[in-house]
Amino acid sequence: MATHEKVDVAIVGAGASGSVFAAVLAKAGKKVVVLETGPDWQLSDLISSDFWGRRIKTAGAPFLLEGKNPFGYSYQSGWGVGGAALHYFANLPRLLPNDFKIRSEHNRALDWPISYQDVAPYYDKVARDIGVSGNARAEEIWRPAGEPYPMPPMKTFRNGEVWLKGFEALGIRMVPAAVGMNSTDYKGRPACIYDGWCHIGCPTGALSNPLVTYLADARKAGAEVRARSTVTRVLTNRQGTRVRGLEYYDAKKERQVQEASVVVLAAWSAQNPRLLLNSATDRHPRGLANASGLVGKYMMCHYSSGTWALFDEDVQNHLGTTGAQFMSYDRYGKTAHPGVFGSSFIVAGSALKTSDLGGFANARLDLFGAELHAFMKRAARGLTRIGAFGEELPNLDNRLELAADKDEFGMPLGRLHHSFDQDAVGLWNANFEEGLRIAKATGAREAWSARGNMPTIHLMGGTIMGTDAGNSVVNSYGQSHELPNLYLAGPGIFPTAGASNPTYTIFALSLRGAEQLAAKWRAVDL
Ligand SMILES: Cc1cc2nc3c(=O)[nH]c(=O)nc-3n(C[C@H](O)[C@H](O)[C@H](O)COP(=O)(O)OP(=O)(O)OC[C@H]3O[C@@H](n4cnc5c(N)ncnc54)[C@H](O)[C@@H]3O)c2cc1C
Numbered sequence: 001m002a003t004h005e006k007v008d009v010a011i012v013g014a015g016a017s018g019s020v021f022a023a024v025l026a027k028a029g030k031k032v033v034v035l036e037t038g039p040d041w042q043l044s045d046l047i048s049s050d051f052w053g054r055r056i057k058t059a060g061a062p063f064l065l066e067g068k069n070p071f072g073y074s075y076q077s078g079w080g081v082g083g084a085a086l087h088y089f090a091n092l093p094r095l096l097p098n099d100f101k102i103r104s105e106h107n108r109a110l111d112w113p114i115s116y117q118d119v120a121p122y123y124d125k126v127a128r129d130i131g132v133s134g135n136a137r138a139e140e141i142w143r144p145a146g147e148p149y150p151m152p153p154m155k156t157f158r159n160g161e162v163w164l165k166g167f168e169a170l171g172i173r174m175v176p177a178a179v180g181m182n183s184t185d186y187k188g189r190p191a192c193i194y195d196g197w198c199h200i201g202c203p204t205g206a207l208s209n210p211l212v213t214y215l216a217d218a219r220k221a222g223a224e225v226r227a228r229s230t231v232t233r234v235l236t237n238r239q240g241t242r243v244r245g246l247e248y249y250d251a252k253k254e255r256q257v258q259e260a261s262v263v264v265l266a267a268w269s270a271q272n273p274r275l276l277l278n279s280a281t282d283r284h285p286r287g288l289a290n291a292s293g294l295v296g297k298y299m300m301c302h303y304s305s306g307t308w309a310l311f312d313e314d315v316q317n318h319l320g321t322t323g324a325q326f327m328s329y330d331r332y333g334k335t336a337h338p339g340v341f342g343s344s345f346i347v348a349g350s351a352l353k354t355s356d357l358g359g360f361a362n363a364r365l366d367l368f369g370a371e372l373h374a375f376m377k378r379a380a381r382g383l384t385r386i387g388a389f390g391e392e393l394p395n396l397d398n399r400l401e402l403a404a405d406k407d408e409f410g411m412p413l414g415r416l417h418h419s420f421d422q423d424a425v426g427l428w429n430a431n432f433e434e435g436l437r438i439a440k441a442t443g444a445r446e447a448w449s450a451r452g453n454m455p456t457i458h459l460m461g462g463t464i465m466g467t468d469a470g471n472s473v474v475n476s477y478g479q480s481h482e483l484p485n486l487y488l489a490g491p492g493i494f495p496t497a498g499a500s501n502p503t504y505t506i507f508a509l510s511l512r513g514a515e516q517l518a519a520k521w522r523a524v525d526l
């Protein structure tokens with residue numbers, strides 16, 4: 001075992017949230033080490049093929065899945081430098097003001113300890129940092145005004161445009177989607193070429209993955225990224241009052257210790273609580289930062305109601321990006337659909353490949369042989385899809401625990417329990433019904449719901465923020481209530497999920513937390 005020279009900041013995970021902390025703190029002159037369990041991916045590893053693309057998907061110790069609606073984590077998590085954000089779709093909508101005060105306004109779920117106005121300046125700053133394309137003015141029919149996006153909206157294609165007639169018929173306003181992709185050259189990165197391979201990583205750098213944004217800044221400022229380093233425990237001092245570093249296993253599976261003044265856990269919603277629970281000591285018998293008993297609790301996700309439509313015309317469904325072309329918050333009110341509770345966020349228009357998750361080979365699972373062949377021939381030109389994401393409310397029973405089974409380093413596996421409640425199922429169904437009404441109003445030849453098992457998308461919660469150690473794990477900056485030099489980053493700190501994709505908010509909250517840490521460094525690094 002080796003003990004590495006003490007650094008200012010040790011970060012676990014080189015994905016979306018860890019990269020932001022690394023960039024801000026390295027630029028503030030701190031010595032930063034990022035420990036990342038997976039490989040050190042480069043843009044040249046991103047090959048535009050669904051078969052090659054499998055290499056960059058999640059790996060490592062599995063989670064044990066339980067409950068009525070087990071989390072489909074393998075599709076959503078990341079592995080290696082860049083994390084899941086290496087191959088995300090870069091839809092970057094934000095939360096809205098109504099997400100932050102659900103308890104106060106509806107006596108349901110939880111309030112955030114901050115409001116939309118606290119996060120808004122960071123949305124604007126992230127947009128400038130990473131490059132966001134969109135039309136902020138158009139979005140401002142639903143939210144307070146902010147800065148314009150640094151790039152105009154992306155191009156649209158027939159596969160998105162054919163839906164507009166249907167949305168208009170139902171009075172649903174669609175605006176250009178906000179995406180982390182380049183509609184023009186931006187900061188030395190090229191404009192998008194609309195070939196639709198984003199889901200397995202954009203090899204040109206047109207998509208704002210961490211490699212070409214925050215992590216590049218961090219490395220330039222001197223941060224070290226140590227790939228193939230799997231963290232297993234957060235180490236504390238003898239009194240249990242502060243963290244002192246991390247235990248990890250290197251590429252040769254040898255145990256190492258990295259000492260640090262501050263530790264940031266940015267290993268995603270499921271891994272962060274697993275690490276905290278596995279770091280229990282005599283002083284913290286239930287796991288670190290867990291006086292509230294809430295570590296691993298209130299795990300949440302989104303679910304999507306997709307609607308397929310088959311047109312006679314060629315909708316050029318191979319063109320575009322994997323992100324959306326249009327979006328709408330017109331069903332974002334918590335009671336927008338009668339009889340059920342929660343927000344819905346609508347998207348339309350994206351490139352389809354043959355066999356990727358949203359690809360047309362998966363559009364009619366009931367067809368085989370000659371019938372499937374005939375369908376695929378028509379679908380290759382005429383098929384397109386819309387989707388509505390739904391909000392799941394926080395529920396104590398949806399949780400991560402440690403299992404008795406262990407991984408190759410002797411660390412207990414995480415067990416994820418998850419079941420949807422009646423509100424979620426009701427909202428899922430309401431969005432399917434509305435999707436079909438929209439599709440029928442487009443004049444499509446055929447339309448059907450993309451039903452299957454209820455999907456679990458974008459895992460959030462598990463280390464939620466709140467006002468104190470009685471009701472939460474961290475404060476609004478991600479700082480542990482109990483261990484002042486321990487920070488948590490990522491969607492795990494959301495106390496509610498909203499319905500919009502989470503990563504814009506992950507970037508914004510990480511930027512807010514990292515800037516606060518840099519500003520009050522002396523108070524934290526005692
Ligand atoms: C296909 C796909 C499409 C998506 N599309 C969108 C989208 O359009 N919009 C959106 O908002 N979001 C999208 N997401 C989700 C988005 O990628 C995540 O919300 C975001 O990356 C989460 O950030 P994070 O920092 O918490 O985790 P990650 O970015 O996943 O980073 C966590 C990192 O920690 C590492 N790690 C884990 N455990 C350890 C350990 N023990 N030791 C060391 N390192 C460890 C992992 O290898 C990983 O690199 C998508 C995700 C996928 C997979």
Ligand code: SF4
Nearest residue numbers: 192193195196198202
């Ligand atoms: S569509 Fe654009 S963002 Fe997506 S992979 Fe191609 S160039 Fe990159």
